[in-house]
Amino acid sequence: MKILATVQEGQFGNDQIKALEATLRRNYAEHVSATRVTVIWCVIPKGQAFTNYQRSQSSLVSMECVVGFPQDRRVTLLQACERDWTAITGQNSDQVMLSLIEADVFNNVLDGNRLRLSKAGNLKLQWHMLTSLLRSKLGKGYLSFRPNL
Amino acid sequence: MPLYTLASRKPLSAAVCKEVADLVTDAHCQITGAPAEFVNVVFMHGHDLRDGNLIGVIGNVRSGGNRSEDVLKRLRQRVQTGVAAKANVAVEKVSVRLIGVPSRWVMEGGEIMPEPGAEAAWLDRAKA
Numbered sequence: 001m002k003i004l005a006t007v008q009e010g011q012f013g014n015d016q017i018k019a020l021e022a023t024l025r026r027n028y029a030e031h032v033s034a035t036r037v038t039v040i041w042c043v044i045p046k047g048q049a050f051t052n053y054q055r056s057q058s059s060l061v062s063m064e065c066v067v068g069f070p071q072d073r074r075v076t077l078l079q080a081c082e083r084d085w086t087a088i089t090g091q092n093s094d095q096v097m098l099s100l101i102e103a104d105v106f107n108n109v110l111d112g113n114r115l116r117l118s119k120a121g122n123l124k125l126q127w128h129m130l131t132s133l134l135r136s137k138l139g140k141g142y143l144s145f146r147p148n149l
Numbered sequence: 150m151p152l153y154t155l156a157s158r159k160p161l162s163a164a165v166c167k168e169v170a171d172l173v174t175d176a177h178c179q180i181t182g183a184p185a186e187f188v189n190v191v192f193m194h195g196h197d198l199r200d201g202n203l204i205g206v207i208g209n210v211r212s213g214g215n216r217s218e219d220v221l222k223r224l225r226q227r228v229q230t231g232v233a234a235k236a237n238v239a240v241e242k243v244s245v246r247l248i249g250v251p252s253r254w255v256m257e258g259g260e261i262m263p264e265p266g267a268e269a270a271w272l273d274r275a276k277a
Contacts, residue, residue: 006191047163048192050170052185060152060189071253078256093259094186097150101254109209112248116156116205121197148160149195 001035002106003028006042006060008049014140016088017041021142023084024061031077032065032100040133041144048148059085060097064106074100124149150255150262151177151210152189153228158203160194161236168235173206176227180220181210184268187257203242204232212249214265221247 003024012020021039028037049056061081065074078098085096101109114122132145153173155161161169170190178185198205206228210216225245233240252262263271 044191048166050167050174050190052188053171053174056189056191058189074254075256075261078261079259082256082259094257097152097189097255097257099150099250099255101250105248105250105254109207109248109250112207112209112246113154113156116196116198116202116207116244116246118197118199121199124195124197147154147156147191147193 001028001033001037001064001103003037003039003061003063004042005039005062006044008056008058009043009045009146011057011059012089014142017140017142017144019088020085023088024063024081027077027080027084028063031073031080032063032069039143041136041142043144043146045146045148057091058095058097059089059091061085061099062106062109063098063100064103065100067102067104069100069102150187150189150250150252150257151183151208152191153177153206153208154191154193155232156196156198156205156207157192157194157236158196158198161192165236166192169232172231172235173228176224176231177208177210180224180227181216181265182268183211183265184272187262187268198244200244201242202244203238204236204244206232206243206245208245208247209250210247211252211255211262211265213251214263214267216249216265 051058133143136144174188229245233243255262
């Protein structure tokens with residue numbers, strides 16, 4: 001299963017990101033499943049994200065789950081993640097969007113990105129992702145990439 | 150949510166990014182009735198797009214509620230023509246894809262998001 005966390009450049013330090021990843025993993029294991037989870041951080045360069053007409057200060061976290069996941073457990077997970085995220089970052093809860101998306105729709109979202117790219121574009125993106133994720137894992141201890149190629 | 154991502158081959162200037170983000174936010178709010186606080190727009194560049202397109206837009210939007218096929222069609226068209234105009238590219242070089250996500254799967258402001266069309270009560274409750 002995958003967790004994609006989109007944050008703004010310079011918004012959080014490495015220690016905060018590691019703490020956030022730890023809480024996401026812990027809450028996911030407690031409320032969803034003990035299955036292996038891959039957490040990927042997408043860091044948006046300054047000036048490239050907007051929320052409500054303003055430069056964005058928002059964090060967007062999408063988590064994958066199995067189809068038919070119970071709603072009451074979803075709400076419990078999202079509440080726990082929201083509580084822990086705002087405690088670590090000091091963000092207002094309005095600046096945090098969390099979702100637990102069932103696998104078919106989650107993959108549809110990921111496929112949407114692949115489908116808008118040419119074959120060469122997909123290869124370029126895959127290479128960028130691979131090298132970025134490896135470099136960040138070795139250098140920072142977590143998987144991250146920037147969306148610009 | 151919504152989250153609109155715009156991928157382009159070449160970077161758009163800061164001014165154009167702001168204009169395009171405003172356009173997408175306006176289009177989404179005016180056509181769906183959603184409040185602007187919900188709308189996120191993210192830009193990325195360096196991407197080779199399919200079919201020679203210059204800008205590829207993906208909008209992850211809430212599904213259900215008042216989101217009829219007609220609403221989604223008008224939203225796609227408005228975003229496509231508006232982005233093309235603001236970015237000064239041909240309309241046919243802008244692709245737009247909308248992907249529906251059930252609102253009950255998403256939390257913002259510490260609350261599960263409302264069904265499309267039921268935002269007023271949700272905002273009142275969230276601000277109470």
